[in-house]
Structures are given as structure tokens and as C-alpha cells.
Amino acid sequence: MMNFPDINNTEKTLEYLSSAYGISSDEQVFSNVLKPVLDRLCDSTSIDKNGNLTGYINGSSNKTIMFEAHMDRIGLTVTNICDDGTLSFTNLGGVDERILPYAEVIVCGKDMIDGFIQPLNDKKSFKIEDFCIRTERKDVKELVSVGDKVVLSTEFVKLCGTVVSGAAFDNRAGILAILKAISGIKNNKYNKYNIVVLFSTQEELGLHGAYKYESKPDACVVIDVTHGETRDTKGETGVFPLGAGAVICKGPSLDFNLANQLVSICKDNNIPYDIETATGSSGTTAWVFQTKDIPSMLVSIPLKYMHTNLETLDLSDIESVSKLLNIIAEGGIKV
Amino acid sequence: MIARLSDAFSVSGCENAVRDIILSELNNDLFLVSCDNIGNVFAKYENTEGEPSVLLVAHMDECGLLVTDITEDGYLRFDIIGDIKASALVSRRVTSGDINGVISIKAVHLSKNDDKDKEITAKDLYIDIGAKSKNQANKYLYVGDYFTFSNKFKYLGDDKLSGKALSRSVACFTLVDFINKFKGGNMNIICVFTTLKEVRSRGLKTAFNSINNIKSACVIDSVDTNDSKVLLGNGAIAGLMLNMTRASKDINDKLLNLSENIQYEYIKDKTEYEEIDANIPAVLLGFPCENKCTNINIVSKYDIESLKRLLETFVHEVAL
Numbered sequence: 001m002m003n004f005p006d007i008n009n010t011e012k013t014l015e016y017l018s019s020a021y022g023i024s025s026d027e028q029v030f031s032n033v034l035k036p037v038l039d040r041l042c043d044s045t046s047i048d049k050n051g052n053l054t055g056y057i058n059g060s061s062n063k064t065i066m067f068e069a070h071m072d073r074i075g076l077t078v079t080n081i082c083d084d085g086t087l088s089f090t091n092l093g094g095v096d097e098r099i100l101p102y103a104e105v106i107v108c109g110k111d112m113i114d115g116f117i118q119p120l121n122d123k124k125s126f127k128i129e130d131f132c133i134r135t136e137r138k139d140v141k142e143l144v145s146v147g148d149k150v151v152l153s154t155e156f157v158k159l160c161g162t163v164v165s166g167a168a169f170d171n172r173a174g175i176l177a178i179l180k181a182i183s184g185i186k187n188n189k190y191n192k193y194n195i196v197v198l199f200s201t202q203e204e205l206g207l208h209g210a211y212k213y214e215s216k217p218d219a220c221v222v223i224d225v226t227h228g229e230t231r232d233t234k235g236e237t238g239v240f241p242l243g244a245g246a247v248i249c250k251g252p253s254l255d256f257n258l259a260n261q262l263v264s265i266c267k268d269n270n271i272p273y274d275i276e277t278a279t280g281s282s283g284t285t286a287w288v289f290q291t292k293d294i295p296s297m298l299v300s301i302p303l304k305y306m307h308t309n310l311e312t313l314d315l316s317d318i319e320s321v322s323k324l325l326n327i328i329a330e331g332g333i334k335v
Numbered sequence: 336m337i338a339r340l341s342d343a344f345s346v347s348g349c350e351n352a353v354r355d356i357i358l359s360e361l362n363n364d365l366f367l368v369s370c371d372n373i374g375n376v377f378a379k380y381e382n383t384e385g386e387p388s389v390l391l392v393a394h395m396d397e398c399g400l401l402v403t404d405i406t407e408d409g410y411l412r413f414d415i416i417g418d419i420k421a422s423a424l425v426s427r428r429v430t431s432g433d434i435n436g437v438i439s440i441k442a443v444h445l446s447k448n449d450d451k452d453k454e455i456t457a458k459d460l461y462i463d464i465g466a467k468s469k470n471q472a473n474k475y476l477y478v479g480d481y482f483t484f485s486n487k488f489k490y491l492g493d494d495k496l497s498g499k500a501l502s503r504s505v506a507c508f509t510l511v512d513f514i515n516k517f518k519g520g521n522m523n524i525i526c527v528f529t530t531l532k533e534v535r536s537r538g539l540k541t542a543f544n545s546i547n548n549i550k551s552a553c554v555i556d557s558v559d560t561n562d563s564k565v566l567l568g569n570g571a572i573a574g575l576m577l578n579m580t581r582a583s584k585d586i587n588d589k590l591l592n593l594s595e596n597i598q599y600e601y602i603k604d605k606t607e608y609e610e611i612d613a614n615i616p617a618v619l620l621g622f623p624c625e626n627k628c629t630n631i632n633i634v635s636k637y638d639i640e641s642l643k644r645l646l647e648t649f650v651h652e653v654a655l
Contacts, residue, residue: 094443096426096442096443097443098425098426098440098443098455099425099426099439101422101423101425101629102422102423102427102626102629102630102631103426104486104631114489114491115491116491116497116631118626119422122561126422134491134633135491135492136491136492136494136495136497136633137491137492137493138492138493154428155428155485157428157435157437157485158435159434159435159436159437159463159464159465159466160434160464160465160466160471160472160475161465161466161467161471163465164465165428165435165437165465227442227444227445230439230440230441230442230463231406231408231410231461231463232440232441232459233441233445234408236445238445239445241467242465242467243467283444304439304442304463305426305437305439305440305441305442306442306443306444307442307443307444308426308439308442309426310426310427310428310437310439312437312439312463312465314465
């Protein structure tokens with residue numbers, strides 16, 4: 001891969017992060033890309049035996065706040081290499097199966113192989129067995145094995161204004177918000193809290209990396225994505241228009257006091273924000289950290305078309321989240 | 336050339352990009368090149384004045400989307416030109432030539448179980464260009480603008496071509512290639528690169544205003560493997576419409592007798608073939624194409640080479 005771009009260029013950096021692979025259970029490919037960046041931005045880094053990547057930045061107080069984002073992305077896995085060279089596959093992490101017909105993919109075998117998903121019949125609604133992957137290569141049996149991962153490929157698309165579309169913005173956008181927030185903290189004398197950055201594994205498979213995480217900060221902020229408002233969800237609750245800003249989650253699984261502080265910070269600093277609710281699980285790793293006795297916050301970036309190959313967001317929402325995190329690191333919150 | 340033709344933006348009614356490529360690629364002084372008012376391109380070779388000609392046809396347009404409305408919140412409703420299935424449109428990138436858009440549906444997490452299994456129709460879909468209001472969208476486009484898939488042309492393996500609009504790309508390439516290699520002969524040839532094939536072949540219909548005295552004709556086009564017996568990689572296709580005349584069948588038989596490794600098929604689709612007068616014996620010179628009218632058409636290099644030879648055979652040995 002090319003060199004890591006300038007983090008201040010949100011668009012280029014998001015494009016770079018979303019072009020790296022790292023499907024759930026295979027995140028090493030991506031943590032290899034992230035570790036050198038964290039090495040630069042943090043005082044020290046480590047990788048645990050579950051693949052979780054952690055960075056540490058010292059602050060002036062004795063309290064520690066964790067910023068967490070899952071680094072895996074959804075994809076597919078090869079289940080069979082058929083005699084005619086086509087590949088059968090299964091879902092890994094929750095890809096929206098309605099997008100599969102004619103989707104372009106990259107098979108991560110001994111080599112990166114271009115392919116696409118072919119519907120095998122003409123049904124009105126498809127099941128995953130109704131598809132195969134075609135690469136049209138005669139050497140596919142030598143290059144691909146059962147269990148190999150398949151990435152949904154797509155180009156990074158610029159739409160109007162600061163809206164962009166691409167694959168794996170869930171959760172590369174979250175990772176970017178954290179990287180932007182911490183760049184510059186290391187040598188910043190205003191930095192109050194010790195910051196732990198955790199990029200966790202296998203979230204899409206059931207929050208596994210987070211469950212195995214062993215340290216205990218005094219509070220944590222989970223950064224993930226939430227549903228952007230689309231034409232067919234207008235007026236529904238739980239969806240947020242792109243540009244709404246940092247979406248703060250409130251509910252029993254999140255710390256009540258800390259969530260309220262987040263709202264105040266946004267108001268006082270003119271950061272665009274909105275509030276979403278979760279009566280049970282928020283569907284994120286915040287659910288895990290609560291039962292580890294870590295007061296947790298969840299801040300999300302509005303994202304349209306989640307779990308497809310054309311997830312769509314507004315870059316300004318990433319900026320809003322990273323501004324909020326920055327203020328938290330400098331002591332703007334009381335834990 | 337096929338790659339450029341495939342990537343070019345040329346939906347029915349707006350074929351400028353492909354026309355420009357063809358005009359820049361045509362390179363044989365033996366042919367007189369001209370255009371009519373609706374955009375058809377003609378390349379005529381006249382060896383003997385007054386003698387009848389053989390007519391060769393290839394279409395320049397592709398399936399696409401026509402913007403019918405811009406909603407208050409900045410989304411685009413559209414109608415389909417050609418035969419694109421809704422399942423081929425979900426979660427695809429599209430382009431108007433100037434701006435990008437995406438077509439998608441509400442997230443799977445938000446869809447109730449019934450919704451997930453429901454058939455998606457084109458009426459349910461809309462183009463998202465990232466605009467947040469009708470006013471913002473109007474800065475970038477109008478109702479009546481065209482969109483098509485954004486796919487980039489690619490080779491897959493060592494034999495297959497993939498991309499959008501391969502029907503017109505291979506057809507136009509084959510005809511341009513034929514014209515450029517033609518060294519002269521005792522015949523008159525009229526080649527037409529037509530517009531509006533996807534709109535009931537109105538381009539070819541209009542082209543007949545500019546041509547006459549045709550002895551026989553062929554239409555170069557793809558044949559959908561989904562809808563017929565032909566197989567990808569088994570060679571070019573000598574095709575006949577179901578209600579063909581005796582004269583057409585004779586030409587087709589002669590073609591098959593003179594060629595090796597050619598597939599034979601009755602053409603059930605509407606093609607430009609229909610616009611050719613029943614008095615003119617006509618055949619379809621085809622090539623197998625998979626996934627027609629989606630963002631990933633698949634064509635075989637072997638079939639293209641076979642098609643080139645078939646066209647030569649038709650013009651030099653069968654047509655006149």
C-alpha cells in the first residue's frame with residue numbers, strides 16, 4: 001500500500017483506511033497498517049493475543065480514558081471451490097445480502113483476485129446459496145482455498161459537498177475519528193487524561209475482541225456508526241440525517257452522567273450533535289465494557305446503507321466526533 | 336478501444352461520447368463518413384455507382400436511467416431505458432458523466448423481516464447524489480438528465496472481458512475494425528452506427544432516410560446467454576428472427592456452411608433487425624453476452640475473434 005496520508009486530509013485518509021482489508025478474524029492485515037501510525041502518535045503500543053491493537057498516551061492526571069473503535073470489516077468466506085472454477089461462499093459479519101447480485105469482489109487467496117458475484121438463477125428474492133463468485137481464471141484452484149476471505153470491492157465515491165460513499169466506513173470512519181482526535185495529543189501540555197486507544201477485533205462476529213480485552217480504564221468512549229436517514233426511513237426515529245454531527249447514545253447500557261456531559265460539551269463548543277437511544281444493547285462494544293465495570297459512552301457517525309458496499313456519510317460528522325474526543329482528552333469531561 | 340467504448344457515457348438519446356470515439360477511430364479513406372440529424376454515423380464505400388449495397392449495423396447506445404423527479408430532500412427518482420432489472424441496480428454506483436450517485440435501500444438492520452424477502456422493484460429505488468435538498472441537487476443536475484453504471488472495464492482471467500455496455504462496445508469495435516481493415520472490393524457497403532437501439536431501434540428506423548438500394552443486411556449485436564441456447568466461448572452466432580423470410584434463411588444457411596465453430600440461434604428479443612424491411616434478407620451476427628443490462632456484462636475474446644471472421648465471411652462471400 002502507499003504511504004499513510006496526512007491525517008488532516010479527512011477524505012484521503014478515509015479512502016486509504018477503507019481500501020485496507022482486515023475482515024473479521026483476519027484483522028492483522030489492517031493492524032499492520034495501523035500500528036506504525038499509532039507508534040507515531042502514541043507513547044507506546046501493543047498487540048494482545050486476540051489481535052486487539054492498543055496505543056497509550058500519557059497525560060498529567062492519574063485517570064485513564066479509553067477511545068475504542070472496532071477495526072474489523074464485514075465480508076465473505078469461500079466455502080467451496082466448484083469443479084467449474086466458481087466459488088461458493090458464506091456471509092462473514094453480516095453483509096446485506098440484497099446487494100450481492102453482480103457485486104464486484106476481491107478474493108484474498110495466495111493472490112488478490114478480481115471477481116464478481118453471479119446470481120445462479122432468476123428468483124425474486126435471493127438466498128446466499130443462489131450465488132457464486134466468478135473469477136474466470138483457470139488457475140483459481142491453485143490460488144484459492146476454502147476459508148479464504150472475500151472483500152466487497154468498491155471505489156471511493158465523491159458525492160455532493162462533503163458526502164462520500166465506499167466500503168467499510170463501518171468502522172473505518174470511527175478509526176479515523178480517533179486518529180484525528182489523538183494526533184497532536186502526545187506532545188500537548190494541555191492533555192489531562194491518560195489516553196488508551198483500543199482498536200478491537202471481531203466486533204462484527206459478536207464483539208469478541210472487546211470481550212477479551214483485559215485492562216480497566218476509568219471510562220471509555222466507543223466510536224462506531226449509526227443509521228443515516230435515507231429516503232425510505234424519513235420520519236422514523238433512530239435515524240439521523242448526514243451532517244447531524246456526533247450522535248450521542250443514551251440508555252441503560254451507557255453511563256447516564258457521562259452521556260449528559262457529552263451533550264453539554266457539544267452545546268458549549270458549538271459541535272453539531274444529536275441523541276439516539278438504546279433501551280437494551282446498542283449493538284456495539286459499549287455493551288461489553290459496561291459489564292467490565294467501565295463507565296461507557298457511545299458516540300456514533302451517521303451512516304447510510306450500512307453493511308453494503310456503498311456506505312455513505314458526511315465527512316463533517318467525522319470532524320465533529322474527533323473535535324468532541326479532543327476536548328475529552330484535554331480534560332473537558334469529569335470521570 | 337473496447338475499454339474506452341465500454342467506459343464511455345452514452346445512454347440512448349445522448350450518444351455523443353461513443354460517437355466521438357468512433358469518429359476518431361475510423362481511419363480508412365475508402366469510406367465516406369457522415370452523420371444525420373439525430374446522430375447516426377454512416378460510413379459508405381461505393382465501388383460501383385448505382386449498384387445495391389450491403390448494410391452493416393451496430394448500435395452506439397446503452398441501457399440507462401432517466402431522472403424523472405427530484406424530491407424535496409434531494410433524491411432522484413428515475414425511469415429505466417432498456418431492460419435493467421432492479422436486482423442489478425441495488426447498491427450500485429452510477430454516474431451522469433459529470434456527477435456520481437449511488438442507488439441503495441434502507442439498511443438491512445432497519446428492515447423488518449418481511450421487507451428483507453420482498454422483491455425490490457425499480458419504483459422503490461432512487462439515486463442518492465449526496466444532496467440534502469432539492470435546491471442543492473438542482474445545482475448539479477436537472478430532471479431529464481441521464482445516469483448509467485459507473486463500472487470500469489476489466490479483463491477477467493485470460494479470455495473474458497467485463498464491464499458495462501459491452502453489447503454496443505463489441506458491436507462498434509467489430510464494425511470499426513472491419514472498416515479500417517477493408518482494402519476494397521467489388522461491392523458497395525453502407526455501415527451505420529445507430530442511436531436509440533434501446534428505444535425500439537428508432538435510430539436505425541431514422542437512418543433509412545439516408546440510405547437506399549440495400550441488397551442484404553446484418554445487425555451486429557450481443558445475444559443474451561440467459562435467454563437462449565448459446566454458450567459463452569463457443570464462437571460467434573448466426574442469428575435469425577423467428578418470422579424470417581426464405582431469403583434471410585438462405586443467407587443464414589450459406590453463412591453457416593462457410594463458417595466453422597459458429598453457433599446458431601433464433602433471436603426472440605426485439606432487435607434492430609425488426610426495423611429492416613422484410614424485403615431485405617437480413618441476419619444477426621451475434622456474440623454471446625452474459626449478464627446483459629447489468630454493470631458486469633461478460634464477453635469472451637474467443638467469441639470476438641470468431642465474430643470478426645464471421646463478418647468478413649458475410650460481406651465478402653454471402654451478402655451480395
